[in-house]
Amino acid sequence: xxxxxxxxxxxxxxxxxxxxxxxxxxxxxxxxxxxxxxxxxxxxxxxxxxxxxxxxxxxxxxxxxxxxxxxxxxxxxxxxxxxxxxxxxxxxxxxxxxxxxxxxxxxxxxxxxxxxxxxxxxxxxxxxxxxxxxxxxxxxxxxxxxxxxxxxxxxxxxxxxxxxxxxxxxxxxxxxxxxxxxxxxxxxxxxxxxxxxxxxxxxxxxxxxxxxxxxxxxxxxxxxxxxxxxxxxxxxxxxxxxxxxxxxxxxxxxxxxxxxxxxxxxxxxxxxxxxxxxxxxxxxxxxxxxxxxxxxxxxxxxxxxxxxxxxxxxxxxxxxxxxxxxxxxxxxxxxxxxxxxxxxxxxxxxxxxxxxxxxxxxxxxxxxxxxxxxxxxxxxxxxxxxxxxxxxxxxxxxxxxxxxxxxxxxxxxxxxxxxxxxxxxxxxxxx
Ligand code: PMP
Numbered sequence: 001x002x003x004x005x006x007x008x009x010x011x012x013x014x015x016x017x018x019x020x021x022x023x024x025x026x027x028x029x030x031x032x033x034x035x036x037x038x039x040x041x042x043x044x045x046x047x048x049x050x051x052x053x054x055x056x057x058x059x060x061x062x063x064x065x066x067x068x069x070x071x072x073x074x075x076x077x078x079x080x081x082x083x084x085x086x087x088x089x090x091x092x093x094x095x096x097x098x099x100x101x102x103x104x105x106x107x108x109x110x111x112x113x114x115x116x117x118x119x120x121x122x123x124x125x126x127x128x129x130x131x132x133x134x135x136x137x138x139x140x141x142x143x144x145x146x147x148x149x150x151x152x153x154x155x156x157x158x159x160x161x162x163x164x165x166x167x168x169x170x171x172x173x174x175x176x177x178x179x180x181x182x183x184x185x186x187x188x189x190x191x192x193x194x195x196x197x198x199x200x201x202x203x204x205x206x207x208x209x210x211x212x213x214x215x216x217x218x219x220x221x222x223x224x225x226x227x228x229x230x231x232x233x234x235x236x237x238x239x240x241x242x243x244x245x246x247x248x249x250x251x252x253x254x255x256x257x258x259x260x261x262x263x264x265x266x267x268x269x270x271x272x273x274x275x276x277x278x279x280x281x282x283x284x285x286x287x288x289x290x291x292x293x294x295x296x297x298x299x300x301x302x303x304x305x306x307x308x309x310x311x312x313x314x315x316x317x318x319x320x321x322x323x324x325x326x327x328x329x330x331x332x333x334x335x336x337x338x339x340x341x342x343x344x345x346x347x348x349x350x351x352x353x354x355x356x357x358x359x360x361x362x363x364x365x366x367x368x369x370x371x372x373x374x375x376x377x378x379x380x381x382x383x384x385x386x387x388x389x390x391x392x393x394x395x396x397x398x399x400x401x402x403x404x405x406x407x408x409x410x411x412x413x414x415x416x417x418x419x420x421x422x423x424x425x426x427x428x429x430x431x
Pocket of ligand 1: 052111112113114115117140141142143212216217245246247248274275
């Protein structure tokens with residue numbers, strides 16, 4: 001295949017200059033196995049970012065690979081105008097991951113998180129007859145149509161007006177926001193802002209509200225305690241539907257529950273998912289209740305690749321692996337070890353301002369001052385580069401680029417956790 005230099009050159013010449021490329025000296029990844037990635041020179045990396053939180057059960061997992069190959073050898077595409085056994089079977093398995101009492105059981109297959117959120121907005125508007133929509137500042141929900149409008153991170157905003165009917169409320173961030181985690185009323189106070197926004201800038205009725213239960217791209221930001229429950233009540237009182245964006249938090253990643261929203265005592269009306277669902281297959285879905293789905297049945301829902309047999313076979317295999325290999329329990333156990341280790345490092349290095357997240361959805365925010373919270377962005381970039389030099393790939397994000405994001409394939413082991421923490425220690429020591 002093309003060399004590293006040729007690949008750099010073609011990327012520069014033929015691909016969009018807007019592409020983000022990690023590292024001062026970019027790496028070319030050519031192989032993946034479980035939680036490890038290998039570059040063109042054969043160097044091994046512990047992958048603590050999973051292709052942006054997507055490779056849920058491990059790179060090239062044999063069960064998932066076999067499911068894809070077997071399906072590819074039989075039938076690759078027809079669309080949903082014909083029956084296909086795998087699509088319905090996978091839909092049923094997916095529906096069964098939701099609590100029975102939620103009644104979340106009707107599945108729409110699409111191909112990406114953006115498409116899923118696009119559809120969720122249309123669904124909520126069609127069902128309620130309302131137009132206004134609310135998302136959280138610092139949230140990421142996609143890069144196309146409605147989903148780009150829901151996204152409220154300035155680096156991801158296109159310089160054209162697009163937020164029609166979509167408003168962004170105060171981000172309930174108990175670390176950076178005005179109401180801190182030490183305030184037991186913080187969740188209520190952030191929810192008041194949401195209520196205020198609806199009452200003053202909407203006609204009093206909304207179509208819906210969307211939130212990640214832990215903000216991913218925004219820097220692994222946990223929402224203030226109690227906020228989601230209050231927000232759901234306010235939205236419902238104003239006629240809207242509540243949507244959980246589980247693109248990053250789903251499929252057992254938070255360790256304690258299969259879905260992120262379950263950690264906060266809420267039941268959404270619509271759930272969107274992507275990334276971890278297919279271990280890398282272009283697969284995503286929207287799941288809702290039969291009642292909401294009925295509204296949309298007045299129109300045809302169609303998506304050429306949605307419900308593709310190969311993607312569905314892979315998604316089905318992912319669910320089997322999560323169950324058979326106790327992946328969620330592993331996310332909990334290894335995640336706890338990593339979080340404890342990061343909290344120990346916080347005691348050792350003043351530059352660590354905050355350690356947060358659950359299971360294998362973790363983040364570290366670096367600051368220069370614990371009072372002003374001045375973002376330590378160059379320090380973060382340094383740690384990020386050093387870790388790579390020592391064989392560990394992590395993610396970087398947050399509004400100020402001062403958050404390290406730790407979201408590995410969920411098959412990482414306790415030994416990997418030890419190695420990772422050692423590399424973090426040495427990277428921080430080199431500051
Ligand atoms: N929602 C969340 C929470 C995401 O993190 C992302 C992708 N980073 C999306 C939606 C959009 O997904 P996609 O890139 O597959 O369109």
